[in-house]
Amino acid sequence: MVDVLIGLQWGDEGKGKIVDFMAAKYDIIARFQGGPNAGHTLYVDGKKVVLHTIPSGIFQAHCDNLIGNGVVIDPVVLQKEITTVTAMLPNMKDRLFVSHRAHLILPTHRALDAASEAAKGKEKIGSTLKGIGPAYMDKTGRNGLRVGDVLRGDFDERYATIKAKHQQMLQQYDHQVDWQSWEEDFLNAIAHLRTLNIVNAEYWLDNALSKGKRVLAEGAQGSMLDVDFGTYPFVTSSNTIAAGVCSGLGIAPSKVGDVYGITKAYCTRVGGGPFPTELEDEMGEALRKAGAEFGATTGRPRRCGWIDLVALRYAVMLSGVNKLIMTKTDVLDGFNPINAATAYQVDGVTTEQMPYDLCGTDIQPVWQSFPGWDKPISTCTQKSDLPAVFNEYCRFIEQYLGAKFAYISNGTGREQLLEM
Numbered sequence: 001m002v003d004v005l006i007g008l009q010w011g012d013e014g015k016g017k018i019v020d021f022m023a024a025k026y027d028i029i030a031r032f033q034g035g036p037n038a039g040h041t042l043y044v045d046g047k048k049v050v051l052h053t054i055p056s057g058i059f060q061a062h063c064d065n066l067i068g069n070g071v072v073i074d075p076v077v078l079q080k081e082i083t084t085v086t087a088m089l090p091n092m093k094d095r096l097f098v099s100h101r102a103h104l105i106l107p108t109h110r111a112l113d114a115a116s117e118a119a120k121g122k123e124k125i126g127s128t129l130k131g132i133g134p135a136y137m138d139k140t141g142r143n144g145l146r147v148g149d150v151l152r153g154d155f156d157e158r159y160a161t162i163k164a165k166h167q168q169m170l171q172q173y174d175h176q177v178d179w180q181s182w183e184e185d186f187l188n189a190i191a192h193l194r195t196l197n198i199v200n201a202e203y204w205l206d207n208a209l210s211k212g213k214r215v216l217a218e219g220a221q222g223s224m225l226d227v228d229f230g231t232y233p234f235v236t237s238s239n240t241i242a243a244g245v246c247s248g249l250g251i252a253p254s255k256v257g258d259v260y261g262i263t264k265a266y267c268t269r270v271g272g273g274p275f276p277t278e279l280e281d282e283m284g285e286a287l288r289k290a291g292a293e294f295g296a297t298t299g300r301p302r303r304c305g306w307i308d309l310v311a312l313r314y315a316v317m318l319s320g321v322n323k324l325i326m327t328k329t330d331v332l333d334g335f336n337p338i339n340a341a342t343a344y345q346v347d348g349v350t351t352e353q354m355p356y357d358l359c360g361t362d363i364q365p366v367w368q369s370f371p372g373w374d375k376p377i378s379t380c381t382q383k384s385d386l387p388a389v390f391n392e393y394c395r396f397i398e399q400y401l402g403a404k405f406a407y408i409s410n411g412t413g414r415e416q417l418l419e420m
């Protein structure tokens with residue numbers, strides 16, 4: 001079976017840390033969507049590592065790691081990441097596998113991302129500018145270059161054709177980007193890509209599953225950034241919910257097992273777009289400070305607010321989440337009270353459902369308050385240490401969401417995790 005782990009909010013829920021821990025129990029960790037817009041942070045022997053493309057199981061020495069067909073790969077970013085990780089784990093390349101079918105991000109995709117965002121002005125998405133949107137547009141527009149293409153004799157001509165197309169598109173924008181200066185690194189990275197284990201990943205996975213191997217699919221971004229179900233148009237360009245696993249890895253729905261959903265004990269968002277429970281005051285600032293909420297990919301300050309149970313229940317429903325994980329519980333040490341949104345007032349009408357469009361709508365959260373923890377969670381090392389008021393907060397969330405907590409995370413380290 002393939003278990004799934006996804007973010008339930010707007011990304012940065014702590015997926016990297018949790019996958020790094022959970023990978024101890026799996027044989028294969030597979031990324032199924034997104035690309036270098038992701039920044040998954042883990043601490044290895046106290047050293048901080050941020051992974052963008054390599055799955056977060058790489059630091060468990062027995063684990064194979066697959067970059068699936070649904071991922072868009074920037075070969076330059078991947079090469080840099082491999083260099084960083086190889087310095088820590090010399091033979092890591094032997095355990096890294098890349099799908100033939102994954103699409104490539106080209107220098108001109110990054111230029112188009114930047115030009116398109118600049119043209120949007122105040123309405124910009126707040127993209128990470130990694131070329132994600134343009135690369136997925138070429139995939140669905142049937143123009144894209146795939147990893148397998150780098151092994152073909154006509155790769156150079158194919159690259160020249162798509163580059164010429166992009167150059168024409170770039171002429172329509174005022175915003176000019178010096179993408180030509182990125183091309184040398186790109187072509188070197190393509191040569192490096194040819195040295196990796198490029199596989200027919202759907203057969204590779206099927207074979208592993210038939211031998212009883214345990215697979216965990218690692219999501220990127222979060223459910224509210226899903227291109228279909230997120231806060232459109234302020235979303236990313238892939239399906240971040242569990243459904244993305246089937247198309248992003250070539251896995252049949254009948255092979256999907258447990259679905260783990262991660263939420264922070266509060267909520268953050270980076271980039272533009274609606275965020276009903278955002279705190280644009282000292283409380284939001286205090287959360288940002290306590291949680292060190294700055295983007296792992298772009299360094300941008302993350303917008304902070306209280307947990308949003310309306311959005312969480314929607315995300316749990318969409319993916320059939322049966323196991324919950326809450327991270328950053330230690331960050332709320334000392335906060336009192338702790339609030340949670342249990343409904344929205346949309347243009348004056350109370351609802352527990354996500355509206356179709358959150359942009360340009362007056363949305364006021366309906367709050368429920370909980371007392372702050374009566375002792376710090378950061379010092380807890382087992383379930384029985386957890387403060388009673390925290391347990392009550394968890395029970396309320398479990399009941400509201402209809403799923404149980406599997407783990408509670410109370411620090412950045414791999415072992416700062418309590419099994420529930």
Ligand code: GDP
Pocket residue numbers: 007011012013014015016017038039040041042291295296327328329330331409410411412
């Ligand atoms: P991801 O994109 O979901 O992998 O999350 P990021 O790595 O972008 O952001 C999560 C941040 O929170 C990272 O800096 C983690 O080191 C940190 N983190 C994860 N879990 C915890 C936790 O339980 N407590 C604290 N204080 N930090 C955490």
Ligand code: IMO
Pocket residue numbers: 007010011012013037038039040125126127128129130132133219220221222225234235236237270271272296
């Ligand atoms: P991880 O995997 C948080 C956000 C961007 C922007 C929007 C579109 O680390 O949780 P894109 O670059 O995809 O065109 O940006 O999505 N975004 C993320 N926010 N965590 C991420 O990944 C994100 N990946 C994209 O900030 O608002």
Ligand code: MG
Pocket residue numbers: 011012013038039040041296297
């Ligand atoms: Mg992140």
